[in-house]
Amino acid sequence: MSEQVLEYQLSPNFPKVQIISETIGNVIGFIVLVVLFWLDNYFEWPTWAFWILFGLLVFNIVGTIWGFIEPKYLYRSWRYQIDKEFLQLSYGVLKKEWTTIPMSKIQSVSTSQGPIMRKYQIRSIKVETMGSSHVIPGLEEQIASEWRAQIAELAKLKEVDE
Amino acid sequence: MRYHPLTCVFRIYQLIRNSLFVGIFLFIIKRNSDFWLFEYGRFVFVGAILLRLIYIIVSWFVETYEWKERAFHIKKGIFVKHSSTIPFSRIQNVTRHTTLFHKIFGLTSITFETAMDGEDDAITFHVVSKQYAAFLLDLVKVEESQVPEVEEKKETEPQVEEVKESVNRVITNRNIHFEPSKRDLFKASFTSLSFLAIIPIVTALYDLFGPLIPDSEQYEGVFYQIMNNRWVIFLLSIIAVVIAVIIGILRTFSRYGRYRISSNDTHIYIDRGLLAETHFAIEKQKIQGLEIEQTLMKRIFGLAEVKLISSASPQSEEHTVSINSLYPFLPLKRAYQLIEELLPDYHVSESMNRLTKVSMYIKLIKPSWIWIIATLGLIYFKPAIFQIDAAWWLLSLTLLVIVIVNRMLDYLHTKYLISDDQLQWWHGGLTSRMFITKRKRVVEMSYSQSMLQKFFDLVSISTMNRSTPTRIETIDDVPLDFAKTFQDWYLHRQKDTTYQQNG
Numbered sequence A: 001m002s003e004q005v006l007e008y009q010l011s012p013n014f015p016k017v018q019i020i021s022e023t024i025g026n027v028i029g030f031i032v033l034v035v036l037f038w039l040d041n042y043f044e045w046p047t048w049a050f051w052i053l054f055g056l057l058v059f060n061i062v063g064t065i066w067g068f069i070e071p072k073y074l075y076r077s078w079r080y081q082i083d084k085e086f087l088q089l090s091y092g093v094l095k096k097e098w099t100t101i102p103m104s105k106i107q108s109v110s111t112s113q114g115p116i117m118r119k120y121q122i123r124s125i126k127v128e129t130m131g132s133s134h135v136i137p138g139l140e141e142q143i144a145s146e147w148r149a150q151i152a153e154l155a156k157l158k159e160v161d162e
Numbered sequence B: 001m002r003y004h005p006l007t008c009v010f011r012i013y014q015l016i017r018n019s020l021f022v023g024i025f026l027f028i029i030k031r032n033s034d035f036w037l038f039e040y041g042r043f044v045f046v047g048a049i050l051l052r053l054i055y056i057i058v059s060w061f062v063e064t065y066e067w068k069e070r071a072f073h074i075k076k077g078i079f080v081k082h083s084s085t086i087p088f089s090r091i092q093n094v095t096r097h098t099t100l101f102h103k104i105f106g107l108t109s110i111t112f113e114t115a116m117d118g119e120d121d122a123i124t125f126h127v128v129s130k131q132y133a134a135f136l137l138d139l140v141k142v143e144e145s146q147v148p149e150v151e152e153k154k155e156t157e158p159q160v161e162e163v164k165e166s167v168n169r170v171i172t173n174r175n176i177h178f179e180p181s182k183r184d185l186f187k188a189s190f191t192s193l194s195f196l197a198i199i200p201i202v203t204a205l206y207d208l209f210g211p212l213i214p215d216s217e218q219y220e221g222v223f224y225q226i227m228n229n230r231w232v233i234f235l236l237s238i239i240a241v242v243i244a245v246i247i248g249i250l251r252t253f254s255r256y257g258r259y260r261i262s263s264n265d266t267h268i269y270i271d272r273g274l275l276a277e278t279h280f281a282i283e284k285q286k287i288q289g290l291e292i293e294q295t296l297m298k299r300i301f302g303l304a305e306v307k308l309i310s311s312a313s314p315q316s317e318e319h320t321v322s323i324n325s326l327y328p329f330l331p332l333k334r335a336y337q338l339i340e341e342l343l344p345d346y347h348v349s350e351s352m353n354r355l356t357k358v359s360m361y362i363k364l365i366k367p368s369w370i371w372i373i374a375t376l377g378l379i380y381f382k383p384a385i386f387q388i389d390a391a392w393w394l395l396s397l398t399l400l401v402i403v404i405v406n407r408m409l410d411y412l413h414t415k416y417l418i419s420d421d422q423l424q425w426w427h428g429g430l431t432s433r434m435f436i437t438k439r440k441r442v443v444e445m446s447y448s449q450s451m452l453q454k455f456f457d458l459v460s461i462s463t464m465n466r467s468t469p470t471r472i473e474t475i476d477d478v479p480l481d482f483a484k485t486f487q488d489w490y491l492h493r494q495k496d497t498t499y500q501q502n503g
Helices: A014-043 A047-077 A115-119 A141-154 B006-029 B036-062 B100-105 B130-144 B157-173 B182-191 B194-212 B217-228 B230-256 B296-301 B332-342 B357-365 B369-381 B391-413 B451-456 B480-491
Strands: A079-082 A086-091 A096-102 A106-112 A122-129 A133-140 A157-159 B064-067 B071-076 B082-087 B091-098 B107-114 B122-129 B175-178 B260-263 B267-272 B277-283 B287-294 B303-310 B325-331 B415-419 B422-427 B432-438 B442-449 B458-465 B471-479 B499-501
Touching: A014 A047, A014 A115, A014 A133, A047 A086, A079 A141, A086 A133, A096 B480, A106 A141, A115 A122, A122 A141, A133 A141, B006 B036, B006 B100, B006 B122, B036 B071, B091 B100, B091 B130, B100 B107, B107 B130, B122 B130, B175 B325, B175 B332, B182 B230, B182 B296, B182 B303, B182 B325, B230 B325, B260 B332, B287 B296, B287 B332, B296 B303, B303 B332, B325 B332, B357 B391, B357 B451, B357 B458, B357 B471, B369 B391, B391 B422, B391 B432, B415 B480, B422 B471, B442 B480, B451 B458, B458 B480, B471 B480
Parallel strands: none
Antiparallel strands: A079 A086, A086 A096, A096 B442, A106 A122, A122 A133, A157 B499, B064 B071, B071 B082, B091 B107, B091 B277, B107 B122, B175 B260, B260 B267, B267 B277, B287 B303, B287 B432, B303 B325, B415 B422, B422 B432, B442 B458, B458 B471
């Protein structure tokens, strides 16, 4: 079996949405850190508290830079496939993951859309099984709804010995 | 129907047993203390006991059960009424637990567990007569195999004789697979090192009562005398070890003496216990997989523990030994045999694929976060243990050696095999585990590759099985090719499964 490439990709709008939402998150992170640094200064917390805050700051800076680079590569790495029997996902930039879920084990499927996603007309699909949940993060609205209906239909089949 | 009236007594007995220590502490040991915590603690304690007593008695009137249409219907709750339904078909395993309390009254307790989610996924009869327990067992079983419906809600008395007969018949139908011999038990009591249990007990006792000893100065003289006399110390330690060994053996005998693993076509039965008896039954079909676990000690003695992975949620209360364990001290060969005897679908293979050298390199190169963090902490604090200044880097070095040994062992232990419809793998360092399951029981699979693994063309494979909590098994650093074969194998899982339309 050669390197198998799954059939479908995310919406091309996905990286933009991802960059915007990650930036918002990181900005909030910076604001919280600034407040904490001020509190540290004002109340004269012990030295180790400063070092922990400093560590968090470094993390946040690295995270912010990564937040601009990652989405493009994440988009390129994301592939999924839905057929009669399985839902297959593969994604990951630094660490690659391949997941195979039998349709008969899927218990619920839902789509959701945040404000930024709405602006770029994409939706995410969330699939839940007995013990795990998986998200396909950015699909065109139309496609997302279609897949949701189809997964729900395919997931109706249950194995006998449950 | 209400539960057996002695349920109240049983619960009060449990209450007394659980609160005895706190009671003694508050009212006897600290009776003269006017520290606010103890002062008010006494009131809180008495109040809590009284409330609990009232609750026990009232709840007996409120809690009811009945069965109709092949399901138990339970009602409970004093203020908030709560009712739930447990269909017989969902019952995964049955545990009968006879504690000393039950023995005195000639009674027993019985629990039916299901794989449903939520709080009310099991029904426990804390106190029932033995006949009634047998009747309930039969009720559930008969219904389950869909033999012509018995008349429900009939008076139980006339059926008892019949039930007894059928229970006896069931027992004679069973194949006995394992009963430990005296020798096994002696071996077990040493492997489990249970005699070392005395050390934490003694230290705990000392921690607890040390500060309570009123005036330690008067003992000091005696202590120094003992210290000065090496022979006394030597003798005392020998006596302590002998006592510890005896306690260990007694403990092992009372837990694992009279142990019996038996089975028939559909169920596996585990009966154990000398004083408090437990009878456990699980339907074979409900077993999701098996695990063999070998700790370092057990490996030295060539023993292993076999565990059943089932989707029923474990009932932790009261069970001193986990119920999903077949027997913790089986010789490895016997364990393999036992699995095949109990579950003829399973074939344990001893020749499996091993990892290549490349996997060993990656296991050694991989950064150990535990070691890095521990070392950073040690560098920062530089603690001097036993007045040795160099202790911090010695500790760090020891930890590093342990990490490396663990990884080398993991490399040596890792073995894997997939056959027609079954997967089997060993992994783990100091404690190693074998995991074996059927393709149709794996509810999800995934494999992943980190940057380092990509460099060596290796991956980690994970499988998921139904259990509570969900059982995730991972095997690290196997060749990419195997992962692909594995996925291909998994994609053909419909060969083993049959479907039904749902909803």
